Amino acid sequence: MASKLVSCPQCGTGVEWSTANRFRPFCSERCKMIDLGAWATERYRVPLEETDPQDSVPEADITPRTN
Numbered sequence: 653m654a655s656k657l658v659s660c661p662q663c664g665t666g667v668e669w670s671t672a673n674r675f676r677p678f679c680s681e682r683c684k685m686i687d688l689g690a691w692a693t694e695r696y697r698v699p700l701e702e703t704d705p706q707d708s709v710p711e712a713d714i715t716p717r718t719n
Contacts, residue, residue, distance in 0.1 A: 661677055
């Protein structure tokens, strides 16, 4: 069975997707470490949608507590 060819997420080089490639989906340890460094320095981020805090708290939850 032929292995699937994928692009390295870091450099774009064609790479064989198989158990023989210990760095998959990367082409090399270098590309794998560059990607890990990007995660560690928080270069990859999920964008957040700004919301008004007043809109996220229901009125019933803002009433003061009585002991």
